[in-house]
Amino acid sequence: MxxxxxxxxxxxxxxxxxxxxxxxxxxxxxxxxxxxxxDAEGESAGLADDPQFVWAVTGADRQIHEDVARLWNENNxxxxxxxxxxxxxxxxxxxxxxxDLQSQAGEFDVLGLDVIWTGEFADxxxxxxxxxxxxxIEGVSLPGAIDSAQWQQELYALPYSSNGAFLYYxxxxxxxxxxxxxxxxxxxxxxxxxxxxxxxxxxGDQYEGFVVTYLEMFWSAGGELFDDAQENxxxxxxxxxxxxxxxxxxxxxxxxxxxxxDSMVEDDARALFQSGEAVYMRNxxxxxxxxxxxxxxxxxxxxxxxxxPLPTFTGEGTTSALGGxxxxxxxxxxxxxxxxxxxxxxxxxxxxxxxxxxxxxxxxMLSAYDDADDPNFEMLGEILAEADARPPVPGYNSLSLVxxxxxxxxxxxxxxxxxxxxxxxxxxxxxxEQD
Amino acid sequence: MGRIFLAPSLTFMALIALxxxxxxxxxxxxxxxxFHRDFVxxxxxxxxxxxxxxxxxxxxxxxxxVASVSLEFVIGMAFALIxxxxxxxxxLTRAVILVPWVIPTAVAAQVWRYMFDHNPxxxxxxxxxxxxxxxxxxWAMVGIISADVWKTAPFVALLLLAGLQTIPRDxxxxxxxxxxxxxxxxxxxxxxxxxxxxxxxxxxxxxxxxRMFDFAYVFAGYSNSLATLSVYAQRxxxxxxxxxxxxxxxxxxxxxxxxxxxxxxxRMGRQMVGDVGRKEKR
Numbered sequence: 001m002x003x004x005x006x007x008x009x010x011x012x013x014x015x016x017x018x019x020x021x022x023x024x025x026x027x028x029x030x031x032x033x034x035x036x037x038x039d040a041e042g043e044s045a046g047l048a049d050d051p052q053f054v055w056a057v058t059g060a061d062r063q064i065h066e067d068v069a070r071l072w073n074e075n076n077x078x079x080x081x082x083x084x085x086x087x088x089x090x091x092x093x094x095x096x097x098x099x100d101l102q103s104q105a106g107e108f109d110v111l112g113l114d115v116i117w118t119g120e121f122a123d124x125x126x127x128x129x130x131x132x133x134x135x136x137i138e139g140v141s142l143p144g145a146i147d148s149a150q151w152q153q154e155l156y157a158l159p160y161s162s163n164g165a166f167l168y169y170x171x172x173x174x175x176x177x178x179x180x181x182x183x184x185x186x187x188x189x190x191x192x193x194x195x196x197x198x199x200x201x202x203x204g205d206q207y208e209g210f211v212v213t214y215l216e217m218f219w220s221a222g223g224e225l226f227d228d229a230q231e232n233x234x235x236x237x238x239x240x241x242x243x244x245x246x247x248x249x250x251x252x253x254x255x256x257x258x259x260x261x262d263s264m265v266e267d268d269a270r271a272l273f274q275s276g277e278a279v280y281m282r283n284x285x286x287x288x289x290x291x292x293x294x295x296x297x298x299x300x301x302x303x304x305x306x307x308x309p310l311p312t313f314t315g316e317g318t319t320s321a322l323g324g325x326x327x328x329x330x331x332x333x334x335x336x337x338x339x340x341x342x343x344x345x346x347x348x349x350x351x352x353x354x355x356x357x358x359x360x361x362x363x364x365m366l367s368a369y370d371d372a373d374d375p376n377f378e379m380l381g382e383i384l385a386e387a388d389a390r391p392p393v394p395g396y397n398s399l400s401l402v403x404x405x406x407x408x409x410x411x412x413x414x415x416x417x418x419x420x421x422x423x424x425x426x427x428x429x430x431x432x433e434q435d
Numbered sequence: 436m437g438r439i440f441l442a443p444s445l446t447f448m449a450l451i452a453l454x455x456x457x458x459x460x461x462x463x464x465x466x467x468x469x470f471h472r473d474f475v476x477x478x479x480x481x482x483x484x485x486x487x488x489x490x491x492x493x494x495x496x497x498x499x500x501v502a503s504v505s506l507e508f509v510i511g512m513a514f515a516l517i518x519x520x521x522x523x524x525x526x527l528t529r530a531v532i533l534v535p536w537v538i539p540t541a542v543a544a545q546v547w548r549y550m551f552d553h554n555p556x557x558x559x560x561x562x563x564x565x566x567x568x569x570x571x572x573x574w575a576m577v578g579i580i581s582a583d584v585w586k587t588a589p590f591v592a593l594l595l596l597a598g599l600q601t602i603p604r605d606x607x608x609x610x611x612x613x614x615x616x617x618x619x620x621x622x623x624x625x626x627x628x629x630x631x632x633x634x635x636x637x638x639x640x641x642x643x644x645x646r647m648f649d650f651a652y653v654f655a656g657y658s659n660s661l662a663t664l665s666v667y668a669q670r671x672x673x674x675x676x677x678x679x680x681x682x683x684x685x686x687x688x689x690x691x692x693x694x695x696x697x698x699x700x701x702r703m704g705r706q707m708v709g710d711v712g713r714k715e716k717r
Contacts, residue, residue, distance in 0.1 A: 095673055102469070102678070120676075124469020206570065206658050260553025262570045268554060331470075398675045405659050412570060 043085050048073055051082035053335045055342065056097060057112035058325065060088035064359045065112075068352050072342060079338055081110075090114050090208075101126045106332030109339040112325045113157055115148035116400075118392035122156040127328040128336060131155045133344055140348055142322075145364040148389035149326040152230055156328055158347035159364035161356055163323030164383045165216065166307040166376075168273060168281040168291070177308035180315045181217065181247055184280060185256055191279045198258030200251070201269040202282035206408040209265055211400045212321040212390070213282065214407055217244035219319045219388045220312035225428055226391050233428035241421050243313060248411050262412055276300035282310065284323070285360070285380060307376055309383050320387040324364065395431030402427035456689070463682035479683035489684065491659055492667035493691075495651070498576060499663060500644040503583045507640055508633075510584065511591025518592065519599045529596070532589045540586065544653035547582040551654075572660035579650040579661065587643075591636045598632025599625070638699045645692045664688040 043059075047069050057065045065083055073080045084107070086093040094117060100108050101124075113121060121127045134155050137146060145159035167184075169177050173191040178184040188199030203209030215225075223240025226233060235241055251257050258264070258278055266283060273281040274291050281287070288307065293299035309318030327343040329336055346352055353363040357372075362380055369381025390396065403424050410420035466475045483489050518529055535543065550556050551568035559566060568578050602625065610620045626633075648665040655661035657670045668688060671681035 091673055098676060121469075124676075125471060126469055207656060262567070263552055264554075272554070395675070401657055401670070401674060404656075408570075408658075409572075409660070412567070414571070 045069070045083040045085060048080035048082045050080060052079045053109035053333065053338050053342070054082045054084050054107060055110040055112065055327075056084045056086055056100070056108035058088060058090075058093055059085040061359070061361055064356060064361050067355045067359075068346060071352055071355065072345065081342060084108060086112075097121075097126075101330065101332060104332065106330065106334070108330050109333035109335055110342055111328045111330055112160065113328050115145070115322055115324050115326060116390050116392050116396045118149055118156050118326060118328070119151035119394040119396060120392075121328060122151045122154070123394035126331055127156050128331050128333075128340075129154055129156055130158060130329065130340065130343070133158065133340070136344055137347055140366065141364045142366060142384050142387070144322045144384065144387040144389045145324065145326070148322055148324075148392050151392060151394070157326035158328075158343045159324070160327045160346050161324040162362040162364045162384055162387075163284055164362065164380055164387050165212075165282055165310055165320040166285055166288075166380075166383070167310045168283060168287065168305055168307055170276075170279050170301065170304055171306050172304040173279055177306070178311050180311050181220065181313050184311050185247075185251065188279045189254070189256060195279070197276065198272070198278045199256050200280045200282075201258045201261065201264065201272045201278040203266060203269065204257060204261035204264045204411075205268075206262070206404045207265065208400055208404075210408055211403045214244060214248065214403065214411075215388070215390060216282075216310060216319055216321055217247060217313075220244075220310065220314075222314070226393070226432070230391065230393065230432060233425050233432070235425045235428045236421060241424070242417075245407065245410060245417050245421065247313075249413065249417060252411055252413070262408070273305075274299050274301060285362070285376070288376060307379065309379065309386075318383055318386055320383050322384070322387040322389045324362065393431045395427075395433070399424075399427050399431040459682045460686055463679055463686050465679045467678040468676075475679070479680050480687070482680065483683050483687055488659055488662070489667060489687075492662045492664050495576070495661060496645060496647070496663040499580060499583070499647060499651075500641060502580045503587075503644050504637065504640045506580070506584045507588045507591045508637065510588040511595055511636065514588065514592035515595035515599055518596050529593070532592060534589075535586045536590045538586070540649040541653065543586050544579075544582065544650045547578065547585075547650070548653050551578050569654060575654055575661055579654055582650050583644070583647070587640065591640060594636040594639070595629065595632055598629045601632075602628045634699065638696060641699065642692055642696050645695060646688070664691070 044054075045062075045066055047066065055065075055069065062085060065085075069081050069083045086096045093112075093114070097108065097111055097113075100106065111121070111127065113127075122129075131154050137158055141159040142162055145162055146155070149155055149157040149159055167177060170191070173195065174187055178187055185199070192199040203213050218240050221240035221243040222238060223244070224234050224237075248257075252261075258272060260268070264272075266286075269278075269281055269283055270287045270290060272278050273283075273287070274297075285307075289295065290297050291299050291301055291305055293302040310320055312319060327346055329339040329343060333339050347364065350365065350367060353365040353368045356363040357368045357377070360377075362384060363369075366381075366385075369378060369384075372378045372381065393399070406415065406420035406423040409415035410417045463479050464474060464476055466473045466478070514532060518525060518532070538546075548569070551558050553559075553567075553569075556568075558564075558568060566574050568574050606624050606628070607620060610624050615623065646665050647663050648669065651661045651663045651666050652669070657666060657674055662670070664684070665688065668681055668684040671677045671684060
């Protein structure tokens with residue numbers, strides 16, 4: 001399995017950000033479009049002699065996107081696509097696309113959007129409605145992925161790639177993977193005490209990963225962020241928000257989360273689990289080959305771990321936040337018909353989606369999981385079928401920052417949980433507003 | 436004639452310095468969400484000045500600036516006095532002391548973050564403490580202040596050293612003859628004569644500290660716990676794109692920095708800066 005994008009996206013986030021901020025200041029001041037020499041980050045792949053349109057996509061998992069584009073170019077020699085690789089970090093990708101659109105440069109025809117950006121891009125007028133293509137993907141793509149591609153029941157993008165969470169557990173310490181969070185807590189605490197290691201590691205730093213960690217518990221307690229029409233926040237309806245936060249606060253007080261969990265990102269958790277320092281880990285699938293000690297990796301847990309779906313509070317089913325990319329058509333594109341054709345093809349062509357699967361980037365086409373011979377891949381398909389999309393409302397990023405700013409201190413006991421949950425509820429309502 | 440010769444550089448300055456400033460001020464009068472743009476007048480400024488997170492960022496910036504600049508000044512002064520003494524290896528010491536200052540701030544911030552981090556970090560082990568350096572807001576502030584002091588105290592030291600070297604030995608000899616002790620010579624000879632250098636050092640550092648971005652962002656991202664004015668403006672430029680509001684925040688930051696800079700020059704240093712100017716003419 002190759003390293004999945006999520007992992008890379010966060011690995012270099014901080015160091016590049018300061019430089020990017022500088023570059024952004026300079027670029028906004030001069031109004032230069034990306035793709036000029038001023039943008040050191042992006043780069044064309046040089047796949048087409050006579051490109052008819054441009055696909056802007058993350059620079060992580062380059063090879064995969066390149067292979068997909070090559071396949072399209074082989075099939076459509078008259079209508080070749082050029083790939084423009086953006087930076088591997090999510091913030092920088094969004095920034096580059098914003099600049100292309102806001103400055104009216106319009107160099108990009110197809111935009112590879114993170115699953116949480118749909119509402120924002122739609123609200124900004126950046127992308128075309130693809131509602132008329134809904135029939136082509138319903139029953140074909142993962143339902144969660146379709147959810148992530150629509151805003152106010154209108155489809156603005158088509159699914160392309162996905163990602164979901166596994167519960168990693170130590171087979172030498174745990175016989176059967178837990179089906180409830182409480183069971184996980186108890187077995188984890190017990191095994192950890194015997195071994196002198198930590199019960200649980202995962203994404204606990206104050207960033208999007210923490211939001212995902214919290215939302216997965218929130219969903220698995222039966223919570224929903226918004227009503228079906230996406231008009232009101234339902235964050236505080238029922239007791240899911242409280243249950244999830246209580247579980248985390250209590251866990252933090254009792255040492256359920258490893259020390260340093262509050263500044264841990266994907267790869268920190270992976271490194272600890274890999275050195276045998278934890279009983280359980282919540283992480284993306286990229287960790288499997290590393291933990292197995294493939295490609296010269298040193299692993300203390302090779303052969304002594306397995307993966308399972310994440311538990312819930314009720315013991316029914318599983319949940320996972322959905323990662324991945326959707327493709328959208330830029331409203332500045334001069335070749336919209338072709339761009340739409342490509343977006344549909346990338347979502348529904350079995351051969352294209354198989355390229356993703358072949359590189360262990362989870363595809364969004366349901367059929368890609370049917371004939372999998374790898375049991376983990378098959379399980380991933382089942383997890384993704386039940387996975388929840390973080391609602392791609394226009395203000396998702398603001399909402400995420402408010403969750404980080406309130407629930408993270410509450411989790412650490414620095415803020416009153418009650419007021420923290422209320423702040424999130426208010427922010428959820430604000431995130432729906434369109435000025 | 437002079438004006439004609441000045442014209443190209445003036446135009447150049449106007450294009451690269453003034454145009455972006457006015458462009459940003461212009462943008463700050465709009466509510467911009469993607470392709471939707473409405474003129475809202477000074478609403479963004481009203482929002483900024485009534486936004487608790489903005490005042491929180493201002494408070495963080497103020498604490499950081501006062502603490503880091505004072506410490507840098509005291510430590511820098513000590514370094515400068517030591518380096519001013521003639522001793523073997525003085526040239527090498529001067530070069531070595533500048534190393535932290537030469538490291539790019541973003542890189543230094545990453546290194547400090549790792550030191551404070553629970554897992555690869557070692558600060559708690561060295562100090563024998565159990566402090567949550569990164570996620571306890573008060574200690575995180577201590578962390579970024581330490582990092583900034585480490586990084587820029589040498590710079591202050593160099594500026595002050597340059598000032599020390601312009602003070603003629605005669606004054607010290609005369610003071611000695613009159614029976615002034617070491618301490619009195621420092622207060623009555625060194626400090627007053629060093630004033631121009633001190634003003635320049637403090638001005639540079641204060642203005643720089645007010646704009647600080649790297650340390651706060653690397654340690655805590657956009658979190659309100661550490662966000663400075665620059666981080667808060669960046670948040671609305673990149674993370675929650677509201678270009679109008681972001682430009683209003685940048686403009687407010689710009690005005691604050693400029694006012695502080697002007698206050699420095701007029702209150703403490705106009706005379707001295709003037710003196711420097713006259714000396715250079717001679």
